[in-house]
Amino acid sequence: MSPAAPATAFDTRTRILNLAEELLLARGFNAFSYQHIAKDLGVKPAAIHYHYPSKEELGAAIVQRQLRRLRKWRDLPRVTELTPPQQLEALLDVYRHRAAHGPQVCLFGALAADFLTLPAVMQQELRTFSGELTHWLAGVLAAGRTDGSLQFAGHPFSKAAQVLTTLAGSLQVARVHGEEQFHYILRQLRTELLPPAQA
Amino acid sequence: MSPAAPATAFDTRTRILNLAEELLLARGFNAFSYQHIAKDLGVKPAAIHYHYPSKEELGAAIVQRQLRRLRKWRDLPRVTELTPPQQLEALLDVYRHRAAHGPQVCLFGALAADFLTLPAVMQQELRTFSGELTHWLAGVLAAGRTDGSLQFAGHPFSKAAQVLTTLAGSLQVARVHGEEQFHYILRQLRTELLPPAQA
DNA sequence: AAGGATACTTACTTAGTAGTAAGTAAGCAA
């Protein structure tokens, strides 16, 4: 919490967080260890403990950063100024990127399966993350239906929950059955949400 | 492999498998151990090894049994004789049961997150399981659209993949956000698949 | 030059993991 942390400290801290996030999304919270991170980083496991004393704090830091990123991204002018279909497409791109970039699932998909074994702090933060994402998408969907650029039945919140659930699941499917299956599911989602003219 | 295995042996074997499956669906493959099973069963961990020498064999046995159950259920007269919407409803009931019965996810949802850390045998068996289930549902959807009892856009196989992905994800959502969210998603699914008259 | 903070390493503890080897009690079959 010093006014300006030394560059090396910051670098290692960030690199730990990056690697931990990568391992978390690839293997799940219970299947990655300080040893994995240390080996990849070329340091000793105790060095990780120096930056993140416990795995709980490390895991919480991953979720917190994703939440910060979500808020920042969501509020970016180049995102807020898009039309609802474009905002939806921007969201889909995030998942497309994960599907293409090794078999990574999304944060929710990675943590939900292990949810009951997670520290309470992480459980709560994941709820917040998922809740805010759903809330944002519900707003996008509602606006899109109002201006006729998106179509769907039911409440925007229910539809947002369904779409995000499908997206989370689709990355798990990509891992098991390959990327092709993932794109089938995404095409299906787009077909249904976009009116005949745009689809 | 004797003609008639002693009753006690069979019982313990089955009880191990039942408990292991329960633990797997609740905590994931990497977060349950022979100790958990042994403790719940009132025996020593080595007794589990006697029946299932390795965790890989135990895990494979769980997937194999689910696959046997799926095939048996799918071919049951009381299932094959249902109309497509009734068959869909029967499928949804399986997920509703899991959602209500503690926070259990489905087999796919439990294993997909840990997929990269699973023994190759289990990976292959999960692919078979998921593939057969998708194939079955695609048939149901195709029949339903033909006779007008179900509605959806796109190929039946893509739609089946999407629906099953949503269902797998919805159980993970139930675990994180509670059962209510799960029912929102299911209602959304039903609304979209059933024509206005039946919905 | 001295002191202190930073960013580690070395060496350790504790606990949990899968898995194994040897022993044993109970039942059954010849």
Added chain:
DNA sequence: TTGCTTACTTACTACTAAGTAAGTATCCTT
């Protein structure tokens, strides 16, 4: 009753996990 099989227990190996305490090299500040 002898001997084999089943279904375990006891006691262990080997390994990995998270976490800690103490020591150290490097840098920055004064």
